[in-house]
Amino acid sequence: MTKLNWGMIGGGKGSQIGPAHRMGAQADGNFVMAAGALDVDAERGRAFADTLGIASDRAYANWQDMLEGERTREDRVDLVTVATPNATHFEITKAFLEAGFNVLCEKPMTMTVEEGEEIVRVAEASGKICAVNYCYSAYPMVREMRHMVATGQIGKVRTIVANFSHGHHGDAGDADNPRVRWRYDPAMAGVSGQFADCGIHALHMASFIAGDEVRTLSADFASTISSRELEDDAMVNFRMEGGTVGRLWTSSVAIGRQHGFDIQVFGETGGLRWASEQPNQVFYTPVGGRTQIMEKGEGGLSDEAQRLSRVAIAHPEGFPLAVANIYVDLAAKIRGEAHGDFPVAADGLRSMAAVHQAVASAKADGAWVDARPPMFR
Ligand code: NAI
Known part of the structure; x- marks a missing residue:
């Protein structure tokens, strides 16, 4: 089965939630980490991307460059994870949905109710996935x-x-x-x-x-x-x-x-x-x-x-594998194999x-x- 291309915004070196996404997305072999704008500091983000095996032309300085760079690629990312601080979720998620990307956004999805309603509308109009990472579920x-x-x-x-x-x-x-x-x-x-x-x-x-x-x-x-x-x-x-x-x-x-x-x-x-x-x-x-x-x-x-x-029973499974379960169902939905069981924009709203x-x-x-x-x- 062909792997899906995955990209992340935020979740840079030393971040709290970044490792859980990297482990979760790649745990089952569904996704390969193909692109990222991983850090608010462009150089730090690129250097970290290099250690993760992301090609240098897909290690972007910021999310706007990533949007432009990925938009026209034939092998564009199939899913973008937004793991930046809260105040940036709305504009990044909205921009990627409007450009036809599937998005997994960290919680809280937005800062205001109006923004939340806007994301629900944009996601619906785009026909793309807008998932929200209530991973404990x-x-x-x-x-x-x-x-x-x-x-x-x-x-x-x-x-x-x-x-x-x-x-x-x-x-x-x-x-x-x-x-x-x-x-x-x-x-x-x-x-x-x-x-x-x-x-x-x-x-x-x-x-x-x-x-x-x-x-x-x-x-x-x-x-x-x-x-x-x-x-x-x-x-x-x-x-x-x-x-x-x-x-x-x-x-x-x-x-x-x-x-x-x-x-x-x-x-x-x-x-x-x-x-x-x-x-x-x-x-x-x-x-x-x-x-x-x-x-x-x-x-x-x-x-x-x-x-x-x-x-097997009695072996601990922890937080990264709960996050991985979200990615398993995202992959199934993107591939059209299943409806996908994960929290969505309406939950974020x-x-x-x-x-x-x-x-x-x-x-x-x-x-x-x-x-x-x-x-x-
Ligand atoms: P953090 O402060 O540890 O890391 C944020 C990362 O984003 C850093 O690498 C920073 O350089 C990068 N960043 C900041 N602005 C950026 C931008 N404009 N473009 C690209 N990268 C940027 O934050 P943390 O704790 O990892 O939280 C990130 C998000 O994840 C928050 O929205 C938080 O609520 C959520 N979160 C969710 C959890 C869950 O259980 N679902 C658990 C922890 C955090």
Whole structure:
């Protein structure tokens, strides 16, 4: 089978998310890294591209050059990943979609709801893929939970409790460190700090597992380190279209919590629990019964969980392979082999609406607000 050509913007040397994309895209042999504008510093980006085996004429100084360079090539990239800081996602994603490229955009997809709606429209008009990297949804055991809910194994979902709370910005003495400070600066991060950074992963996960969307929410935001303009801790209560009650806590000052992403789903006949730090296990408790630990790779799991599991039972599979699962389904969709099961622009838009509405709610002392983007009301 011919490999697909893949390019990345951002994700340069030393970046946080770049390695997961490079490993994920290439893990299954579907994509070859053919082009990139990897760094805000052109020379550093080119030098890094060289170490990755990208040909020098496809190691671009910036995304605009990459767009022009790739546009006319016969072997143009089949997929472009946008792994730059948040404020650049909109213009890069829009430009590549309009030029007829498939795009995988990092979260948050845009900075505003209007931009999010624009991306949904542009993606639809282009007929191209616009995926958004809510990669936690591609862990095999998360797919198992979604399957269990969809097949009625825990009954109607009553309540979801989701957390994405870590303690890595909990040191007030380090708050001025430039790598930390920008995340709480509205000029750089937008209207929300921690909720837009981590909370939206948890909110997306709740919708993904429940097979339902968030309709209303009420938020309490706090800047527990007083020099911060944006929130470093948030509690968001929500209600889903089908009536499910949601509780979401996200924090960056929860000292002692490391990655801190976990979710519990409570249905009428059973409960489920999953944590990103032990992603190979789901805890399942049937009503009136004992808690069982379900392991990735064991017999009896859904086809979907088996499909996305690569190594034998008890061998850890981690974050890069969850990202790889997104790329597997992108490759299948690009090749026309399958419809592709990955988060799309509409999911990115829903997150942006939730972020902006949570900010409005927090400013109004937690008033309940419509969480949906105007386009979907
Ligand atoms: P980072 O600051 O560690 O790295 C950003 C990279 O982009 C650097 O290599 C920088 O030189 C490059 N860059 C900046 N502006 C650029 C431009 N205009 N053109 C080309 N390259 C440019 O940032 P990090 O943490 O890797 O985050 C990048 C994006 O990924 C963010 O939107 C973030 O929210 C998202 N992210 C998503 C995660 C997930 O779980 N899906 C996890 C971590 C980050």
